[in-house]
Amino acid sequence: MIPARYAASRFPAKLMQDLSGKPVIVRTYEAAVKTGLFDEVYVVTDSTVIYETIIKEGGLAIMSKKEHDCGSDRIAEAVTDMDVDIIVNVQGDEPFTDKESLAGVIEVFRGDVAKEIDLASLMVKITEDDEINNPNTVKVIVDNRNFALYFSRSPIPFPRAKDNHTIYYKHKGIYAFRKRALMDFQRLPMLSLEATEKIEAIRYLEYGKKIKMVETSVSGIEIDTPEDLEKAQAAWR
Known part of the structure; x- marks a missing residue:
């Protein structure tokens, strides 16, 4: 989705x-679609322009019936009546989405016999100070099993010990959900931490959901600004 x-x-x-x-x-x-990992790929949108563009290109698209504040809510509405186990959320502004990273988030469910994992997502190491301190870059910290502890727009962890060689991870907004977790998200109200940071992944943590983070070396280019589009144009060429 x-x-x-x-x-x-x-x-x-x-x-x-x-x-x-x-x-x-x-x-x-x-x-x-090119990854070959999915039974079906849909664009879920509130825009007739986007809907008609995808259909014209021979793709699959679903028009949202309601207004939604975030992608998880939009996808939850779309899959309510679908007979699916795992749903993968690929952000619409990531044209360099790669097979290896997506396969990684899907794979964690294959070994999860106890069904401990509610959703999986991606993280990538970042080293540039500008990116670490950029509030548009969401950072994540994890426990020793790579389960997410918290997401923030601030640099986390804070490097009080300057010689500690702190490692920072950027959260890439690609998720694989169990359908149950996604439907729970839709009915649960936003709490204070999510409202403060404006990061939807925090809602899952606030309600006790377990997010398995998968490290990838593929940073990609998320198109959030005109400058990002210029980078994408250069990379595409």
Whole structure:
């Protein structure tokens, strides 16, 4: 499932921006299909422009019936009546989505006999101070089994000991959910930490859900700003 909202505070209509001859959302859809990992790939959107674009390209799309504040809610509505076990959320602004990373989040469920894991997501090491301190970059800290402890727009952990060689991880907004966890998310109200940070993954933690983080070396390019689009154009070429 690829949630796709037309409006965006930092870069309006970013998903319909041209990326080497096709809109960003089409490039992302094609990348997800190309992995060959999924039974079906859908774009879930509130926009008739995005919906019609995907259909015109021969893809699958679902129009949201309600207004939604986040991608998880949008996907939950779309899969309510679907007979599925695991749903993967690929962000619409990630046209460089790769097979290896997606396979990693799916694989954690194969060995989860006790069904301890509610959802899985990706993290990648970051070292540049600008990115570590950028509030648009969501950071994650994990326990010794790589279960998420917390997500924040602030640098976490705080490097009080400057010689401790602190490792920072960026959270990549790709998730694999058990359907049960996703449906729970839809009915549970937002609590204070999620409201403060504006990070939907925190809601799962606040209600006791377990998020298994999978490290990837593929950083990719998330298109949040016009500058990101310029980087994507250069990378595509």
